[in-house]
Amino acid sequence: MSAIIDYQQAYEGNDDIARAIPSQALLTQWANAVLTAEGLSDQEVTIRFTDEAESQQLNHEYRGKDKPTNVLSFPFEAPPGIEINLLGDLVICAPVISQEAREQEKLVDHHYAHMTIHGMLHLLGYDHIIDTEADIMESKEIAILSTLGIDDPYQIK
Numbered sequence: 001m002s003a004i005i006d007y008q009q010a011y012e013g014n015d016d017i018a019r020a021i022p023s024q025a026l027l028t029q030w031a032n033a034v035l036t037a038e039g040l041s042d043q044e045v046t047i048r049f050t051d052e053a054e055s056q057q058l059n060h061e062y063r064g065k066d067k068p069t070n071v072l073s074f075p076f077e078a079p080p081g082i083e084i085n086l087l088g089d090l091v092i093c094a095p096v097i098s099q100e101a102r103e104q105e106k107l108v109d110h111h112y113a114h115m116t117i118h119g120m121l122h123l124l125g126y127d128h129i130i131d132t133e134a135d136i137m138e139s140k141e142i143a144i145l146s147t148l149g150i151d152d153p154y155q156i157k
Contacts, residue, residue: 002041003031004085008048011094020108021049021094022116030113033144034120045123046089047116055093070096071115073122090119106153110145114153117144 007024011017022030027047035043050058055068062072076088092115101111121137128134142152 003028003035004042004044005031006044006046008046010054011049011051013051013095017094017098020098020112022109022112026109026113027116030116030148031120033147034117034124037140037144037147038124040124043085043087045087045120048089048091049094050091052093052095055091055096058091068093068096070100071119073119075123075125087120087123090116090123092116092119104153110150110153113148113150114141114145117141 005024005027007027009021011021031043031045035041052068055072056066058072059069060066062074063069070093072091074089074091076084076086078084078086092112097111097115098108100106101108104111118137118141121140126133126137126140128137138154142154145151145153
């Protein structure tokens with residue numbers, strides 16, 4: 001099972017934040033963990049790392065929320081009759097991820113892994129608006145992260 005990652009590093013800012021952005025190899029590992037858990041193979045996803053301004057603009061335009069956010073998911077919808085293994089796009093805001101990791105006392109790599117897996121599950125149709133759906137999505141996240149040796153991100157410290 002192999003994820004194909006279109007890696008876009010558009011963040012230009014704080015050097016520490018830029019250095020913490022995961023490599024394409026790590027993103028592929030995390031995406032493959034999702035594909036394995038879901039019984040899928042050979043899926044493509046674009047993962048773009050941005051600053052707060054781009055994240056805020058996209059969050060406002062597509063979700064009506066005028067603030068930057070950690071990850072935005074844009075599922076690809078193929079035209080009828082077209083078969084393509086493109087899941088869609090993830091837009092990850094590097095400064096928000098770094099800030100949240102600090103605030104939640106998590107390793108930044110672990111938070112990137114969580115948000116990548118979270119976004120991938122959104123691309124596959126999972127959501128967390130309704131409590132029962134949130135429970136399903138969170139349990140999938142926890143299970144996938146555990147295969148990577150990463151603790152439950154929902155544990156309260």
